[in-house]
Amino acid sequence: MDSATWLTCWVDRRETVAVVRVRGEIDAFTSDDLERCLAAALADSPDQVLIDFSEVTFIDGSGLRHLDRFQQECRDRGIALSLAGPAPCIQRLLESVMDRVLPVRDLSCPGS
Amino acid sequence: MRLTLDFVADPANVRTVRKLLAAAARIEGATDFETFVIEVAVGEVLVRERLLAKDRTGAVSLSAELSRRRCVVSVREPDTGRQGGTPGNDQAEERLRWGLYIIAQLMDEVEIRPSAGKGQTSILRLVKQLGKDRLANGER
Numbered sequence: 001m002d003s004a005t006w007l008t009c010w011v012d013r014r015e016t017v018a019v020v021r022v023r024g025e026i027d028a029f030t031s032d033d034l035e036r037c038l039a040a041a042l043a044d045s046p047d048q049v050l051i052d053f054s055e056v057t058f059i060d061g062s063g064l065r066h067l068d069r070f071q072q073e074c075r076d077r078g079i080a081l082s083l084a085g086p087a088p089c090i091q092r093l094l095e096s097v098m099d100r101v102l103p104v105r106d107l108s109c110p111g112s
Numbered sequence: 113m114r115l116t117l118d119f120v121a122d123p124a125n126v127r128t129v130r131k132l133l134a135a136a137a138r139i140e141g142a143t144d145f146e147t148f149v150i151e152v153a154v155g156e157v158l159v160r161e162r163l164l165a166k167d168r169t170g171a172v173s174l175s176a177e178l179s180r181r182r183c184v185v186s187v188r189e190p191d192t193g194r195q196g197g198t199p200g201n202d203q204a205e206e207r208l209r210w211g212l213y214i215i216a217q218l219m220d221e222v223e224i225r226p227s228a229g230k231g232q233t234s235i236l237r238l239v240k241q242l243g244k245d246r247l248a249n250g251e252r
Contacts, residue, residue: 006127025127027126027127027155027159028126028155028159028162028207029123029126058151058152059152060152060155060156060159060214061152061156061159061207061210061211061213061214062159062207064214065207065210088144088145089144089145089148090148092145093148093149093152093218096217096218097214097217097218
């Protein structure tokens with residue numbers, strides 16, 4: 001079973017907003033796909049990046065590390081970053097582990 | 113409930129074993145978050161064993177003891193022959209440190225019992241107290 005079976009991610013662009021859609025499990029064996037997708041989201045220098053976590057069912061240290069680095073890169077480039085729809089357990093995990101908690105937003109209005 | 117598992121830490125087995133431990137914790141009454149934390153911590157441990165394995169096959173011997181009150185997971189670690197037990201690759205060493213950080217943030221106790229001598233295995237032991245969330249929610 002390849003990593004695509006466990007994790008799918010792609011970027012939707014809405015004007016100056018890049019929406020990163022993530023579906024599946026982010027672990028040591030799939031997190032490189034997430035890293036590539038996050039890098040692709042910055043390709044057109046968006047004003048905002050929204051990561052849609054509503055269909056993420058698992059994330060481990062590899063995924064958290066990529067999120068942490070991406071958050072730092074967005075901050076350095078002045079890009080607003082937020083997370084949408086994380087499951088309660090994942091949100092609690094992020095709050096437990098990450099120094100800087102990502103703002104969580106309503107998925108229905110990513111450009112607002 | 114007691115479990116003893118011997119397996120190779122390939123991606124499919126890592127996923128199966130971390131979900132098995134999470135399911136066992138659930139059977140013992142762990143809350144959603146406790147179950148999730150155990151799955152994350154066990155996954156980190158197994159990735160660690162894979163990184164530490166000299167031959168990269170990542171043979172793992174894991175035992176677990178679960179009750180309504182706590183979950184104890186012990187893993188025999190290979191003797192890498194290097195102080196600190198790290199594989200000597202910057203990226204892998206950073207991954208090992210980050211993995212231990214995650215485990216330490218999530219579990220109540222983390223202990224590495226060093227090997228008794230050359231060629232012996234050390235033991236990584238994790239403990240998660242269960243039921244704190246139940247008590248916080250007013251459940252018994």
